[in-house]
Amino acid sequence: QEKMKIAILPGDGIGPEIVEQAVNVLQALGEKFELETAPVGGAGYAAHGHPLPDGTLKLAKEADAVLFGAVGDYQYDSLERSLRPEQAILGLRKNLGLFANLRPAILYPELAGASTLKPEVVSGLDILIIRELTGDIYFGQPRGVRTAPDGAFKGEREGFDTMRYAESEIRRIAHVAFQAAQKRDKRLTSVDKANVLETFQFWKDIVTEVHKDYPDVALEHMYVDNAAMQLVRAPKKFDVIVTGNMFGDILSDAAAMLTGSIGMLPSASLDANNKGLYEPSHGSAPDIAGKGIANPLATILSAAMMLRFSLDKAEQAERIENAVKQVLAQGLRTADIYEAGTTKVGTKEMGAAVVKAL
Amino acid sequence: QEKMKIAILPGDGIGPEIVEQAVNVLQALGEKFELETAPVGGAGYAAHGHPLPDGTLKLAKEADAVLFGAVGDYQYDSLERSLRPEQAILGLRKNLGLFANLRPAILYPELAGASTLKPEVVSGLDILIIRELTGDIYFGQPRGVRTAPDGAFKGEREGFDTMRYAESEIRRIAHVAFQAAQKRDKRLTSVDKANVLETFQFWKDIVTEVHKDYPDVALEHMYVDNAAMQLVRAPKKFDVIVTGNMFGDILSDAAAMLTGSIGMLPSASLDANNKGLYEPSHGSAPDIAGKGIANPLATILSAAMMLRFSLDKAEQAERIENAVKQVLAQGLRTADIYEAGTTKVGTKEMGAAVVKAL
Ligand SMILES: CC(C)[C@H](C(=O)O)[C@@H](O)C(=O)O
Ligand SMILES: CC(C)[C@H](C(=O)O)[C@@H](O)C(=O)O
Numbered sequence: 177q178e179k180m181k182i183a184i185l186p187g188d189g190i191g192p193e194i195v196e197q198a199v200n201v202l203q204a205l206g207e208k209f210e211l212e213t214a215p216v217g218g219a220g221y222a223a224h225g226h227p228l229p230d231g232t233l234k235l236a237k238e239a240d241a242v243l244f245g246a247v248g249d250y251q252y253d254s255l256e257r258s259l260r261p262e263q264a265i266l267g268l269r270k271n272l273g274l275f276a277n278l279r280p281a282i283l284y285p286e287l288a289g290a291s292t293l294k295p296e297v298v299s300g301l302d303i304l305i306i307r308e309l310t311g312d313i314y315f316g317q318p319r320g321v322r323t324a325p326d327g328a329f330k331g332e333r334e335g336f337d338t339m340r341y342a343e344s345e346i347r348r349i350a351h352v353a354f355q356a357a358q359k360r361d362k363r364l365t366s367v368d369k370a371n372v373l374e375t376f377q378f379w380k381d382i383v384t385e386v387h388k389d390y391p392d393v394a395l396e397h398m399y400v401d402n403a404a405m406q407l408v409r410a411p412k413k414f415d416v417i418v419t420g421n422m423f424g425d426i427l428s429d430a431a432a433m434l435t436g437s438i439g440m441l442p443s444a445s446l447d448a449n450n451k452g453l454y455e456p457s458h459g460s461a462p463d464i465a466g467k468g469i470a471n472p473l474a475t476i477l478s479a480a481m482m483l484r485f486s487l488d489k490a491e492q493a494e495r496i497e498n499a500v501k502q503v504l505a506q507g508l509r510t511a512d513i514y515e516a517g518t519t520k521v522g523t524k525e526m527g528a529a530v531v532k533a534l
Numbered sequence: 535q536e537k538m539k540i541a542i543l544p545g546d547g548i549g550p551e552i553v554e555q556a557v558n559v560l561q562a563l564g565e566k567f568e569l570e571t572a573p574v575g576g577a578g579y580a581a582h583g584h585p586l587p588d589g590t591l592k593l594a595k596e597a598d599a600v601l602f603g604a605v606g607d608y609q610y611d612s613l614e615r616s617l618r619p620e621q622a623i624l625g626l627r628k629n630l631g632l633f634a635n636l637r638p639a640i641l642y643p644e645l646a647g648a649s650t651l652k653p654e655v656v657s658g659l660d661i662l663i664i665r666e667l668t669g670d671i672y673f674g675q676p677r678g679v680r681t682a683p684d685g686a687f688k689g690e691r692e693g694f695d696t697m698r699y700a701e702s703e704i705r706r707i708a709h710v711a712f713q714a715a716q717k718r719d720k721r722l723t724s725v726d727k728a729n730v731l732e733t734f735q736f737w738k739d740i741v742t743e744v745h746k747d748y749p750d751v752a753l754e755h756m757y758v759d760n761a762a763m764q765l766v767r768a769p770k771k772f773d774v775i776v777t778g779n780m781f782g783d784i785l786s787d788a789a790a791m792l793t794g795s796i797g798m799l800p801s802a803s804l805d806a807n808n809k810g811l812y813e814p815s816h817g818s819a820p821d822i823a824g825k826g827i828a829n830p831l832a833t834i835l836s837a838a839m840m841l842r843f844s845l846d847k848a849e850q851a852e853r854i855e856n857a858v859k860q861v862l863a864q865g866l867r868t869a870d871i872y873e874a875g876t877t878k879v880g881t882k883e884m885g886a887a888v889v890k891a892l
Contacts (some may be wrong), residue, residue, distance in 0.1 A: 292651050321732060334698050336697060337732050369783075378679050
């Protein structure tokens, strides 16, 4: 059997520091991986004049999986949009066909105090948000700024975008979601805005059709505004949520913030063959970059997801997840999740503690 | 001076009960209003076969202001979309040109316990969300279900919608928002998704231009996913938020839920001449309709907003707002905001208490 190849894309801000720790953890597993690093985001622009340099995209395509840090930093804010760091993320998603974004929002019992929500509302929270990632208004053509061709503002300048979902796009993400629900509490909430949008009436109809293949899963439909409210009111009522790219962007971040510990949350973005890109749910936090205080656990847990979904090594994934639980139980905390009575550690110490706990 | 005419549209579910109390409060002010009632939503469909009957729309157009209850009930769920109750809301907004939706999210000190968030995070919350209400993907043409004309799914069935904002549409809502901020803490957050959407890059550019007219207001731009997170993390940091129709739908409901007392929150939807439609931020709650337990305060406070914005009677508005504060201080609570140690009252008792406190 060939060695599995992992593309390591550290990116900007705290990206390199946290990815370094995840790489240490991967290397401590005793498996033979081929790791190859390439610049992405601002670092890609700095090295090759583009946030997603050709060589980086090529590496990501060849690899069995991609471990991604984070992108974005102040000095790139004034670049024109097509050169800004976040274009790398959009480019990787589209070029690799990563249509299924899995974002668990889990609150570790030890960290319940970090949430802005009352402990009884969030402690033990364990929901999974599945966001479609290559369709919707993110990529829909046509789009641009033009002279309005019709309507009440005909003749004026206007900005416009197109929301689109094709039947097979909805079907494939629905299958991912129903299958994920089957492995959990067998409850799926499909979030739409069918009362207003044609795209999401269509979405709702197709999800309802796919449901026939999964009679053991309870399906509920919910409007996006109501979903945003229920996430605040009673987030533990959800099991798996599936939604489109735009609504998923908003809801998955809101859900992550409910836990108060976004520094703990991994994510996976998968293609049709379970190849994937794995990244922490948080951003590049340029304000604390280089200080050695960033929390590497979301990235380490992303590496665990990678082992499970793309590298077929569920046992190794569990080893990492248990090691993370252990360091939390030991009372080790980076600054973002620190509370009185626990031990504050830096990025490297936290990574080393996970390696030790393996 | 002519008598001012108010269209009363009670709607469905708890709508009639809560509007009745707001009407009692209006009548207790000692002003001469002409009140005329018409059916809307499911009630409109039941009476005239359409959620927004011609007579109801005519009345709303003639009136100086509209007091609206809520629409929606189980028996109308299976109607085809164009006949469902919520179409009445969309129809009124579009036909009356109600482009500016003002939704305060205020947490009364007495009700801090009702929130799912920790008291220190939300007590004293006082933010104002201004949502554009007649543009965006809500009304943008073209839309529908079709055979995909291009793209990776060409030839397949797809649902699609068009997001659009014209320059003058953005300008006018920006002016409303900056002026509202001037009357408050002089801080405005414009929420967009300029990193992905052309419409919202355009939005951001125009809002930045309009800012030149309001140098005393501090303007900040924030991506919608981050705004959803910051609302959960530190909602009190906001003063005024302005955003588009779709993002506003989601964020204003999330913000309302932060308070834990959505039964307390009014809203105003204004046209270019301060004519407006006023309604509670909550829905028609068919599960508790007719039980006499619904909270009428959001509707009563909506009537206060109506006096302030459309009827030029700010003093009367304040009288009502103070009366509401007084009944809360007296410890009166409807079931939705009840806590041990307070006095539980029904819809009528709460309305009567406000009248008495006037
Ligand atoms: C950076 C941005 C384009 C991206 C998105 O909107 O998808 C980010 O918010 C995310 O959720 O990964
Ligand atoms: C009922 C629905 C069409 C409406 C909307 O999406 O605008 C509602 O959610 C609201 O916010 O008033």
